[in-house]
Amino acid sequence: MKIAFASDDGLTVNAHFGQSLQFAIYKISKEGGAELLETRRVPGDPGGDEHGRVEARIAAVEDCALVFLMQIGASAAARVTRKKIMPVKVPMGSSIEGQLKRMQEMLRGKPPLWLAKILSEEEISDQGGDQDGGTSL
Template sequence: MKVAFASTDKTHIDEHFGQAEHFYIWDVGPESAEFSGVVQVKADADALGHSDDKIEARAAALNDCALVYVAEIGGPAAARLVAKKIHPVKSKDREAISVVVEKLQDVLRSSPPPWLRKAMLKGERPAI
Protein backbone atom coordinates (compact mmCIF):
# COMPACT_ATOMS: atom_id res chain seq x y z
CA MET A 1 0.00 0.00 0.00
CA LYS A 2 1.11 3.56 -0.59
CA VAL A 3 1.85 5.62 2.52
CA ALA A 4 2.57 9.37 2.56
CA PHE A 5 4.68 11.19 5.13
CA ALA A 6 4.53 14.97 5.69
CA SER A 7 8.12 16.07 6.25
CA THR A 8 10.31 19.13 5.94
CA ASP A 9 13.60 17.21 6.05
CA LYS A 10 12.80 13.93 4.19
CA THR A 11 13.62 12.00 7.37
CA HIS A 12 11.11 12.90 10.11
CA ILE A 13 7.34 13.29 10.27
CA ASP A 14 7.34 16.92 11.31
CA GLU A 15 4.86 18.86 9.18
CA HIS A 16 1.24 19.93 9.59
CA PHE A 17 -0.96 18.52 6.83
CA GLY A 18 -2.23 21.95 5.78
CA GLN A 19 1.26 23.45 5.62
CA ALA A 20 3.12 20.56 3.99
CA GLU A 21 4.73 21.31 0.66
CA HIS A 22 6.16 17.81 0.21
CA PHE A 23 4.82 14.37 0.98
CA TYR A 24 7.29 11.48 0.78
CA ILE A 25 5.63 8.36 -0.59
CA TRP A 26 6.58 4.81 0.36
CA ASP A 27 5.21 1.48 -0.87
CA VAL A 28 4.85 -0.54 2.31
CA GLY A 29 4.00 -4.21 2.61
CA PRO A 30 4.54 -6.83 5.30
CA GLU A 31 7.80 -8.07 3.78
CA SER A 32 9.14 -5.09 1.85
CA ALA A 33 9.10 -1.32 1.86
CA GLU A 34 10.64 1.16 -0.52
CA PHE A 35 10.63 4.85 -1.16
CA SER A 36 8.66 5.53 -4.33
CA GLY A 37 8.69 9.29 -4.78
CA VAL A 38 7.73 12.76 -3.67
CA VAL A 39 4.41 14.51 -4.09
CA GLN A 40 4.87 18.25 -4.15
CA VAL A 41 1.88 20.44 -3.44
CA LYS A 42 2.13 23.36 -5.77
CA ALA A 43 2.33 26.83 -4.35
CA ASP A 44 -0.64 27.62 -6.61
CA ALA A 45 -2.84 25.53 -4.32
CA ASP A 46 -1.82 27.70 -1.38
CA ALA A 47 -2.35 30.84 -3.43
CA LEU A 48 -6.00 29.89 -3.76
CA GLY A 49 -6.37 31.24 -0.27
CA HIS A 50 -9.36 29.26 0.96
CA SER A 51 -8.45 26.45 3.32
CA ASP A 52 -10.99 24.08 1.72
CA ASP A 53 -9.14 24.49 -1.58
CA LYS A 54 -5.82 23.70 0.11
CA ILE A 55 -7.27 20.57 1.68
CA GLU A 56 -8.75 19.42 -1.63
CA ALA A 57 -5.48 20.02 -3.50
CA ARG A 58 -3.53 17.97 -0.96
CA ALA A 59 -6.14 15.20 -0.86
CA ALA A 60 -6.17 14.98 -4.67
CA ALA A 61 -2.37 14.78 -4.76
CA LEU A 62 -2.46 11.90 -2.24
CA ASN A 63 -5.37 10.04 -3.82
CA ASP A 64 -3.35 6.82 -4.35
CA CYS A 65 -2.26 6.68 -0.71
CA ALA A 66 -4.02 4.61 1.93
CA LEU A 67 -2.36 6.38 4.88
CA VAL A 68 -0.85 9.80 5.44
CA TYR A 69 1.33 10.44 8.49
CA VAL A 70 1.45 14.03 9.74
CA ALA A 71 2.62 15.94 12.78
CA GLU A 72 -0.75 17.69 13.05
CA ILE A 73 -4.02 17.83 11.14
CA GLY A 74 -7.24 19.73 11.73
CA GLY A 75 -10.59 18.00 12.15
CA PRO A 76 -12.11 19.19 8.85
CA ALA A 77 -9.02 18.10 6.89
CA ALA A 78 -8.98 14.70 8.59
CA ALA A 79 -12.67 14.20 7.80
CA ARG A 80 -12.11 15.06 4.15
CA LEU A 81 -9.25 12.59 3.87
CA VAL A 82 -11.28 9.82 5.49
CA ALA A 83 -14.14 10.52 3.06
CA LYS A 84 -11.61 9.92 0.24
CA LYS A 85 -10.48 6.65 1.87
CA ILE A 86 -7.15 8.13 3.00
CA HIS A 87 -6.53 7.50 6.68
CA PRO A 88 -4.63 10.30 8.47
CA VAL A 89 -2.30 9.29 11.30
CA LYS A 90 -0.77 11.77 13.75
CA SER A 91 2.82 10.96 14.50
CA LYS A 92 4.18 11.68 17.94
CA ASP A 93 7.44 13.42 18.73
CA ARG A 94 8.85 13.99 15.25
CA GLU A 95 9.32 10.28 14.57
CA ALA A 96 11.74 9.09 11.91
CA ILE A 97 9.99 7.89 8.75
CA SER A 98 12.17 4.76 8.64
CA VAL A 99 11.15 3.79 12.19
CA VAL A 100 7.45 4.29 11.42
CA VAL A 101 7.79 2.19 8.25
CA GLU A 102 9.35 -0.64 10.29
CA LYS A 103 6.60 -0.42 12.94
CA LEU A 104 3.94 -0.45 10.22
CA GLN A 105 5.51 -3.55 8.67
CA ASP A 106 5.52 -5.30 12.06
CA VAL A 107 1.79 -4.59 12.43
CA LEU A 108 1.10 -5.77 8.87
CA ARG A 109 2.93 -9.06 9.56
CA SER A 110 0.96 -9.73 12.73
CA SER A 111 -2.70 -8.88 13.14
CA PRO A 112 -3.56 -5.45 11.68
CA PRO A 113 -6.48 -3.66 13.31
CA PRO A 114 -9.68 -3.44 11.23
CA TRP A 115 -9.07 0.16 10.10
CA LEU A 116 -5.63 -0.83 8.77
CA ARG A 117 -6.93 -3.95 7.01
CA LYS A 118 -9.49 -1.73 5.29
CA ALA A 119 -6.79 0.77 4.29
CA MET A 120 -4.63 -2.04 2.90
CA LEU A 121 -7.42 -2.98 0.49
CA LYS A 122 -7.78 0.55 -0.90
CA GLY A 123 -6.04 -0.17 -4.21
CA GLU A 124 -7.87 -3.46 -4.70
CA ARG A 125 -11.44 -2.16 -4.46
CA PRO A 126 -13.14 -0.91 -7.60
CA ALA A 127 -14.06 2.74 -7.57
CA ILE A 128 -17.75 3.46 -7.23
Template sequence: MLVAFATTGEDKVNAHFGMAPAFAVYEITPGDYRFVKTISLPEQASEDDKVEARADMLKECTIVYCNHIGGPAAARLVQQNIQPLKVKEGTPIIAELERLQTILRESPPPWLRKRLAEEMENKGELP
Protein backbone atom coordinates in the same frame (compact mmCIF):
# COMPACT_ATOMS: atom_id res chain seq x y z
CA MET B 1 -0.20 -0.01 -0.26
CA LEU B 2 1.01 3.58 -0.49
CA VAL B 3 1.75 5.63 2.62
CA ALA B 4 2.61 9.35 2.72
CA PHE B 5 4.58 11.31 5.31
CA ALA B 6 4.29 15.10 5.80
CA THR B 7 7.83 16.41 5.73
CA THR B 8 9.95 19.46 5.11
CA GLY B 9 12.16 17.33 2.89
CA GLU B 10 14.04 15.47 5.57
CA ASP B 11 13.75 11.85 6.63
CA LYS B 12 11.37 12.72 9.46
CA VAL B 13 7.65 13.36 9.90
CA ASN B 14 7.96 17.01 10.82
CA ALA B 15 5.06 18.95 9.35
CA HIS B 16 1.40 19.84 9.88
CA PHE B 17 -0.85 18.34 7.17
CA GLY B 18 -1.98 21.75 5.93
CA MET B 19 1.47 23.36 6.12
CA ALA B 20 3.68 20.56 4.75
CA PRO B 21 5.66 21.65 1.71
CA ALA B 22 5.95 18.01 0.62
CA PHE B 23 4.88 14.43 1.27
CA ALA B 24 7.30 11.50 0.96
CA VAL B 25 5.39 8.53 -0.49
CA TYR B 26 6.41 4.93 0.15
CA GLU B 27 5.01 1.59 -0.99
CA ILE B 28 4.82 -0.85 1.90
CA THR B 29 4.06 -4.54 2.32
CA PRO B 30 4.43 -6.74 5.42
CA GLY B 31 7.92 -7.70 4.24
CA ASP B 32 9.30 -4.67 2.42
CA TYR B 33 9.03 -0.96 1.76
CA ARG B 34 10.44 1.34 -0.89
CA PHE B 35 10.46 5.06 -1.59
CA VAL B 36 8.17 5.91 -4.52
CA LYS B 37 8.18 9.69 -4.91
CA THR B 38 8.00 13.09 -3.27
CA ILE B 39 4.86 15.12 -3.80
CA SER B 40 5.74 18.83 -3.64
CA LEU B 41 2.85 21.11 -2.93
CA PRO B 42 2.15 24.56 -4.37
CA GLU B 43 0.85 27.45 -2.31
CA GLN B 44 -2.96 27.47 -2.18
CA ALA B 45 -5.28 30.48 -2.33
CA SER B 46 -7.58 29.41 0.50
CA GLU B 47 -7.78 26.83 3.25
CA ASP B 48 -10.50 24.87 1.41
CA ASP B 49 -8.39 24.78 -1.74
CA LYS B 50 -5.41 23.59 0.27
CA VAL B 51 -7.19 20.62 1.82
CA GLU B 52 -8.86 19.59 -1.44
CA ALA B 53 -5.64 19.87 -3.44
CA ARG B 54 -3.69 17.87 -0.87
CA ALA B 55 -6.36 15.17 -0.61
CA ASP B 56 -6.45 14.91 -4.41
CA MET B 57 -2.65 14.60 -4.66
CA LEU B 58 -2.68 11.89 -1.96
CA LYS B 59 -5.71 9.97 -3.29
CA GLU B 60 -3.70 6.80 -3.99
CA CYS B 61 -2.41 6.64 -0.42
CA THR B 62 -4.01 4.53 2.30
CA ILE B 63 -2.41 6.39 5.21
CA VAL B 64 -1.02 9.90 5.64
CA TYR B 65 1.26 10.56 8.61
CA CYS B 66 1.63 14.09 9.95
CA ASN B 67 2.32 15.93 13.22
CA HIS B 68 -0.99 17.78 13.32
CA ILE B 69 -4.19 17.92 11.29
CA GLY B 70 -7.39 19.84 11.84
CA GLY B 71 -10.70 18.05 12.33
CA PRO B 72 -12.28 19.21 9.04
CA ALA B 73 -9.17 18.22 7.06
CA ALA B 74 -9.04 14.81 8.77
CA ALA B 75 -12.73 14.27 7.97
CA ARG B 76 -12.15 15.09 4.29
CA LEU B 77 -9.31 12.58 4.09
CA VAL B 78 -11.40 9.86 5.73
CA GLN B 79 -14.25 10.59 3.28
CA GLN B 80 -11.76 9.89 0.49
CA ASN B 81 -10.65 6.61 2.11
CA ILE B 82 -7.34 8.05 3.38
CA GLN B 83 -6.54 7.47 7.05
CA PRO B 84 -4.69 10.38 8.71
CA LEU B 85 -2.37 9.39 11.56
CA LYS B 86 -0.63 11.83 13.88
CA VAL B 87 2.85 11.09 15.22
CA LYS B 88 5.27 13.03 17.38
CA GLU B 89 7.21 15.73 15.54
CA GLY B 90 10.59 14.48 14.38
CA THR B 91 9.56 10.82 14.20
CA PRO B 92 11.87 9.09 11.70
CA ILE B 93 9.99 7.93 8.60
CA ILE B 94 11.90 4.62 8.57
CA ALA B 95 10.85 3.92 12.18
CA GLU B 96 7.18 4.42 11.26
CA LEU B 97 7.52 2.21 8.19
CA GLU B 98 9.02 -0.56 10.31
CA ARG B 99 6.30 -0.15 12.95
CA LEU B 100 3.61 -0.29 10.26
CA GLN B 101 5.17 -3.45 8.80
CA THR B 102 4.93 -5.10 12.23
CA ILE B 103 1.26 -4.10 12.45
CA LEU B 104 0.61 -5.46 8.94
CA ARG B 105 2.25 -8.79 9.83
CA GLU B 106 0.77 -9.25 13.30
CA SER B 107 -2.61 -7.60 13.79
CA PRO B 108 -3.82 -4.82 11.52
CA PRO B 109 -6.85 -2.93 12.86
CA PRO B 110 -10.19 -3.66 11.13
CA TRP B 111 -10.10 -0.56 8.89
CA LEU B 112 -6.65 -1.53 7.63
CA ARG B 113 -7.58 -5.19 7.06
CA LYS B 114 -10.52 -3.97 4.99
CA ARG B 115 -8.31 -1.67 2.89
CA LEU B 116 -5.75 -4.43 2.31
CA ALA B 117 -8.52 -6.80 1.18
CA GLU B 118 -9.88 -4.13 -1.19
CA GLU B 119 -6.43 -3.57 -2.68
CA MET B 120 -5.92 -7.31 -3.20
CA GLU B 121 -9.35 -7.58 -4.84
CA ASN B 122 -8.59 -4.63 -7.14
CA LYS B 123 -5.34 -6.29 -8.20
CA GLY B 124 -7.18 -9.55 -8.91
CA GLU B 125 -5.56 -11.42 -6.04
CA LEU B 126 -7.40 -13.59 -3.57
CA PRO B 127 -7.79 -12.05 -0.08
Protein backbone atom coordinates in the same frame (compact mmCIF):
# COMPACT_ATOMS: atom_id res chain seq x y z
CA MET C 1 0.15 -0.30 -0.20
CA LYS C 2 1.21 3.32 -0.70
CA ILE C 3 1.80 5.49 2.33
CA ALA C 4 2.40 9.24 2.43
CA PHE C 5 4.37 11.14 5.05
CA ALA C 6 3.93 14.88 5.63
CA SER C 7 7.61 15.75 5.75
CA ASP C 8 9.53 18.87 4.88
CA ASP C 9 12.89 17.11 5.21
CA GLY C 10 12.14 13.62 3.83
CA LEU C 11 13.37 11.98 7.04
CA THR C 12 10.83 12.83 9.72
CA VAL C 13 7.11 13.46 10.04
CA ASN C 14 7.33 17.16 10.83
CA ALA C 15 4.42 18.90 9.15
CA HIS C 16 0.76 19.75 9.68
CA PHE C 17 -1.31 18.30 6.83
CA GLY C 18 -2.69 21.66 5.69
CA GLN C 19 0.74 23.31 5.75
CA SER C 20 2.98 20.54 4.45
CA LEU C 21 5.01 21.56 1.43
CA GLN C 22 5.72 18.00 0.36
CA PHE C 23 4.90 14.35 0.97
CA ALA C 24 7.28 11.40 0.85
CA ILE C 25 5.45 8.51 -0.87
CA TYR C 26 6.47 4.95 0.01
CA LYS C 27 5.27 1.54 -1.04
CA ILE C 28 5.26 -1.23 1.57
CA SER C 29 4.04 -4.80 1.43
CA LYS C 30 3.19 -7.67 3.77
CA GLU C 31 6.24 -9.52 2.48
CA GLY C 32 8.51 -6.81 3.86
CA GLY C 33 10.52 -4.03 2.41
CA ALA C 34 9.71 -0.40 1.87
CA GLU C 35 10.53 1.63 -1.19
CA LEU C 36 10.56 5.40 -1.58
CA LEU C 37 8.62 6.01 -4.78
CA GLU C 38 8.83 9.79 -4.93
CA THR C 39 8.56 13.08 -3.11
CA ARG C 40 5.50 15.06 -4.16
CA ARG C 41 5.62 18.81 -3.78
CA VAL C 42 2.46 20.82 -3.21
CA PRO C 43 1.95 23.94 -5.39
CA GLY C 44 2.81 27.22 -3.64
CA ASP C 45 -0.60 28.91 -3.40
CA PRO C 46 -3.38 26.59 -4.63
CA GLY C 47 -6.35 28.90 -4.34
CA GLY C 48 -5.09 30.80 -1.31
CA ASP C 49 -7.88 29.75 1.05
CA GLU C 50 -7.97 26.81 3.46
CA HIS C 51 -10.22 24.74 1.19
CA GLY C 52 -7.80 25.15 -1.72
CA ARG C 53 -4.78 24.28 0.43
CA VAL C 54 -6.43 21.12 1.77
CA GLU C 55 -7.67 20.02 -1.66
CA ALA C 56 -4.17 20.43 -3.14
CA ARG C 57 -2.75 18.22 -0.41
CA ILE C 58 -5.48 15.61 -0.83
CA ALA C 59 -4.70 15.53 -4.56
CA ALA C 60 -1.02 14.95 -3.73
CA VAL C 61 -1.80 11.83 -1.66
CA GLU C 62 -5.01 10.59 -3.30
CA ASP C 63 -3.51 7.24 -4.35
CA CYS C 64 -2.24 6.48 -0.82
CA ALA C 65 -4.03 4.40 1.81
CA LEU C 66 -2.48 6.22 4.77
CA VAL C 67 -1.01 9.66 5.38
CA PHE C 68 1.22 10.11 8.42
CA LEU C 69 1.23 13.64 9.80
CA MET C 70 1.87 15.70 12.86
CA GLN C 71 -1.54 17.42 12.99
CA ILE C 72 -4.70 17.74 10.90
CA GLY C 73 -7.77 19.88 11.42
CA ALA C 74 -11.15 18.23 11.96
CA SER C 75 -12.69 19.36 8.66
CA ALA C 76 -9.56 18.37 6.71
CA ALA C 77 -9.54 14.96 8.42
CA ALA C 78 -13.16 14.43 7.39
CA ARG C 79 -12.37 15.32 3.78
CA VAL C 80 -9.31 13.05 3.75
CA THR C 81 -11.24 10.07 5.13
CA ARG C 82 -14.04 10.60 2.59
CA LYS C 83 -11.36 9.98 -0.06
CA LYS C 84 -10.60 6.65 1.70
CA ILE C 85 -7.26 7.87 3.01
CA MET C 86 -6.58 7.22 6.71
CA PRO C 87 -4.83 10.11 8.49
CA VAL C 88 -2.39 8.84 11.13
CA LYS C 89 -1.15 11.34 13.72
CA VAL C 90 2.32 10.73 15.10
CA PRO C 91 4.51 12.80 17.44
CA MET C 92 6.47 15.63 15.82
CA GLY C 93 9.83 14.47 14.56
CA SER C 94 8.92 10.78 14.36
CA SER C 95 11.27 9.17 11.87
CA ILE C 96 9.77 7.94 8.63
CA GLU C 97 11.98 4.86 8.89
CA GLY C 98 10.58 4.09 12.36
CA GLN C 99 6.99 4.48 11.17
CA LEU C 100 7.68 2.20 8.18
CA LYS C 101 9.10 -0.48 10.49
CA ARG C 102 6.06 -0.17 12.77
CA MET C 103 3.71 -0.59 9.79
CA GLN C 104 5.62 -3.64 8.53
CA GLU C 105 5.38 -5.24 11.99
CA MET C 106 1.62 -4.65 11.95
CA LEU C 107 1.34 -6.14 8.47
CA ARG C 108 3.31 -9.27 9.44
CA GLY C 109 1.33 -9.81 12.64
CA LYS C 110 -2.37 -9.39 13.20
CA PRO C 111 -3.13 -5.88 11.93
CA PRO C 112 -5.61 -3.71 13.83
CA LEU C 113 -9.13 -3.69 12.41
CA TRP C 114 -8.72 -0.34 10.60
CA LEU C 115 -5.58 -1.59 8.82
CA ALA C 116 -7.10 -5.00 8.03
CA LYS C 117 -10.02 -3.20 6.36
CA ILE C 118 -7.65 -1.14 4.20
CA LEU C 119 -5.72 -4.27 3.21
CA SER C 120 -8.94 -6.08 2.34
CA GLU C 121 -10.11 -3.18 0.17
CA GLU C 122 -6.74 -3.06 -1.60
CA GLU C 123 -6.88 -6.80 -2.33
CA ILE C 124 -10.36 -6.40 -3.83
CA SER C 125 -9.15 -3.45 -5.89
CA ASP C 126 -6.08 -5.40 -7.10
CA GLN C 127 -8.40 -8.20 -8.24
CA GLY C 128 -10.46 -5.76 -10.29
CA GLY C 129 -13.37 -5.37 -7.86
CA ASP C 130 -14.89 -2.18 -6.54
CA GLN C 131 -13.97 -0.66 -3.24
CA ASP C 132 -16.91 0.12 -1.05
CA GLY C 133 -17.30 1.42 2.44
CA GLY C 134 -15.28 4.17 4.04
CA THR C 135 -12.29 4.12 6.29
CA SER C 136 -12.95 5.66 9.65
CA LEU C 137 -10.77 6.63 12.56
